[in-house]
Amino acid sequence: MVAAPTPNEVATVLLAKKGLKLQSLETIQSLWAGYGQICRITATPDSSLNSSTDSSRSVSAESSNVSTPQESQSYILKLITPPPTKADDEGHTRKILSYQVEQYFYSQLAPQLPASIPVASCLASINQHHADGTSTTAMLMSDLRQHYPVAGEKRDVLSPIQVNAALDWLSGFHGFWWPHVRHMNRQSLVLPPLEEVQRGGHDASGKTVWINGGYTYLATRRGEYSNLAKDYDSEWNEPLTDWVDGEDVSISEIAAAFLAPKVSGWSPIDGYQTLIHGDVKSENLFTSRNGEQLAFYDFQYTGLGLGVCDLAKLFTCSVPLDLLVSGQPISRELKMQEGERQLLERYWKRLRDVGRQEYKWNIFLRHWETALVDWLRFQASWGFWGNTVWLESRVRSILKDQEWRDALISNVNKADISR
Template sequence: MSKENRPDEVASSLLAANGLQLQSSETIQSLWAGYGKISRLFATSKDSPGFVKSYILKLVTPPPTKVDDEGHIRKILSYQVEQYFYSHLAPQMPASLPVAQYLGGINDHRSDGTSRTAMLLSDLREKYPVAGEKRHVLTQTQTFTALDWLSGFHGFWWPKVKDIDPTSLVLPPLQEVQRAGRDAANKAVWLNGGYTYLATRRKEYESLVKDYENEWNDPLTEWVDGEDVSISEIAAAFLSPKTSGWTPIEGYQTLIHGDVKSENLFTSTSGEEVAFYDFQYTGIGLGVCDLAKFFTCSVPLSMLIQDQHIPRELSMQDGEKQLLQRYWTRLKEVGEHDYDWSIFVRHWETALVDWLRFQASWGFWGNTEWLEARVRSILKDQEWKDSLIRNVDKANINKSAI
């Protein structure tokens, strides 16, 4: 590893710019595919040399960009999106939506396709000591707190998202690298928040199309009667933001986190305060797309249904409805926008179908029995299906969303 890519060298430089001196560091984790490291730094200031404070360094030093490797490009772009979020968007947010403070960074992109991205952040664990664990179910208190944070986040950005320059939005990975080349610096957030939307998961979807033994092959990939596209493609088109032109979700779009799960948050000991992190997939979308993953992967099943026995088909139960109404009520209050409950529910149901499409093609985890039962019920709702088809231009589904 070159000297300039050593975590302690980068840390010392970024800390010095803040009047701080590195005392020690420890590696917290390695990034995906060995693309870098996250370290906890212990530093002192010149004014208080005896007071040690902790910080977080995220250092990304990936191999050169490969123009045809979608997974690689997605990750490279995601780190730039995250840096943009922390440096440009997070400072605009109120104290009621705590995130890590950005203290400086590096964003180097070289002509040979290599890059170096670094972020120096405040350490959330000083105030929020309880870390959510991988594929871990939250407590009831943590669930309510996280849901309130999400409704506040989505509500805050709802009226403001229209002010983001559409030309700065990051396209699906393979489209973005064609547009920008290997040097894809100076980008904002994703045009389509999240990492599971169909435009960036065509390979997985094609595998589902060919997997005739998979229960979801027929309901999700077969052409809809009278159309030459599947319900998955129609749902994806419905949920996809655009840089120009009309979209059925216009007026309801906001900024979404993009990867809501227990391991991407910290809470206070009581669980009554929460801070989210990992904003690599932040972008435009419907808030319910964040909820679809959150409900499936982190919410206790007992908060969604009363009976632990899940029937094959399941309509919305009281627990699910109460959580959604809590979110929906605060979303409207913070965003100062109206959102008819019936429209909100249609959006929610479509987000569940889209999320299931990803899980069915990638792998199931979380409250999957609940998710599958809900989607079986939704797909049998002709009114939902007719409304979805009516609001999507099927002729342009396989064309670029831009």
Template sequence: MPSHKSAQEVASSLLATEDLHFRSLELLQSLWAGYGQICRITATPNASPNSSGATSRTASTTTSSVSTPQEVQSYILKLITPPPTKADNEGHTRKILSYQVEQYFYTHLAPQLPPQIPVAKHLASIHEPQSDGSVSMAMIITDLKQTYPVAGEKRDVLNSVQVNAALDWLSCFHGFWWPRVPSLDRTQLVRPPLQEVKADGHDARNKTVWLNGGYTYLATRRSEYANLAADHDSEWWSLTDWEKDEFSIAELVASVLEPKQSGWSPIEEYTTLIHGDVKSENLFTSKSGEEVVFYDFQYTGLGLGVCDLAKLFTCSVPLEMLVDDRPVPRELAMQGGERNLLERYWVTLKKESGKEYEWDIFVNHWETALVDWLRFQASWGFWGNTEWLEARVRHILKNEKWREAVAGNAKMAGLWSTTDLP
């Protein structure tokens, strides 16, 4: 698939492999920095029952094929045509790898999910490295809006029905993968961008999903961290100040939350597959809001499920569902609304996974995820329920029991070798 081919040409070619005839194309959006485009396309079955594509369907595509000869079916085309990989450009490399991760998710992992965890179904895709070092990718998946017509878009917050539906989807998704994560080959997981491109270049076709899900973790945000550490006018500069043996509280937290390719990890027993970019813009719901489906799996990888919740609560949950009173005080313990949402997720997570998760451990993980998420926002820019997030973290950081637990876990994870705790 040469990069100069138009979206229509790419769509027609991929559809033909599934014995489908291209009908129309609508540009939905251009991707970040001109890396490609997302289009809605329509297609109908080819008239000839003997066309070669009729024998090329796989189990993952048969369910999404058209059954009525003249029925027009809608699909989504994601076309990636980026510039060549630049070995020293972390943001560029992250994006390239993320598109490959997403393609792997839809082709290999999504077909394993049960019906109660809906995602788009993969129809056809292609991945072709180019002679100039770039890579061209394209993927056709089912159009979720046909069944889930309400887009989350950029409304900042969901309503209470949608929030609960999102929590139910996430708890089922995390619960499904939790007992299955140990079967993943960790040597094939995608490491932080600069490590990955240094080891394997731009081609990650043999890789799967991220070793560390999400795009905000400290190992891939060192430049932003350095900027925060230099900003002594910021309250949150304190996250970068030395806590123990030249490690800051932010580094201790990151060490605890970091999934390991090998060796012991304090979160290993609770590690699952996370979505990695949970927000209202990445979901559709039914008209009633009682059913939800997520998309955009570019940052899917290992992690704690609460890391997905930290972004959801900050960016897409109405503030009144989290706090009892307004204005939000400077320091804030967990309020009833926050607890209710967490308990809903926690109960379903345990049921779906068949695993136990003590509430105190769960809350410790949740608060650790909040501190890590605030570190990213403080270094990148705040948005969402900023008052709530900052107030919660101020409260968490004053909890000596929490600090000791983080320091102890970081020490056991091998962050430092001395015996004293803060």
């Protein structure tokens, strides 16, 4: 097996590409299952290069973090050195592909974003796949904390100002990509992990982003869903996994098929798809000290989808509960409250302004309600966390709405439902 390079070795190589020299390195986080590290490094221009004034100026122009020839600057190194690929391990394959997707996002898509949608800059990267099935993926990125020093951290930490900043960033991101995704080559998109392996790809070389953004959609969570279908003690066993009257599929399968982007052919969400972040939560953002500016990171699950799928996780996992229900007791079945409506309207209005396309409020709400049902299906089968009392109450109300059920069922072709 090829020996994995150390963070110091990789940092030195990547920094040299920018005429920089490593000064210090600190591991700040280990990746899932020991697949790598995230490190904060400091570097200075490499004086041994004897650069001329012109070349020094060129280095400074290439790296937005280098402001003066002698100044020490902070960068982030994300290094992934996973074990060999396991073709039948969906979770392992999902992670391997996700790091390739993230590298594509930072190197190819992030530079297209306007300054109003800040993300980290990728200064240099490595993507090597070895004969023994191991790989080395690394990115040298700007340090967001230079301009956004406040970490989002856990649920209930976000202030109302920070929540609004998150909604503005997401509506800007979704709105920007909304008119652009129709020009993407669908054949280059990354399929669900095991499907991608079946067509010969253990990594995403030559690929772009996920066909279906996020990591909770039903096509990759059939095992958890099967467990829920067998769990007769769960409240959500019957409403989410029993067959719908007259159909041999469940409401969960119908909702998932409705929300799933397609490589080809008509989809009920045509005209509303965009790129979604895929893992929206307070732990994946930094804000300015006043909370009014914000930047998200961790784009491993970026792909096509409806923007409301990002919002479903944000509202459940990161928005303080009193912003959704104004401190009132939550009934067992809960229709949309004023707080929830105000947050959605802020997002919806800016989404349309940035995307310069029409999105009727009633259609947006149907999409939102379907995203909540789909998100609850994942939590009910995997494990609950966040504003779960609110989420469960909202979904009980949605599932009893016959108009919502009829509209959903009528818009889904049973042939498109993955079993």
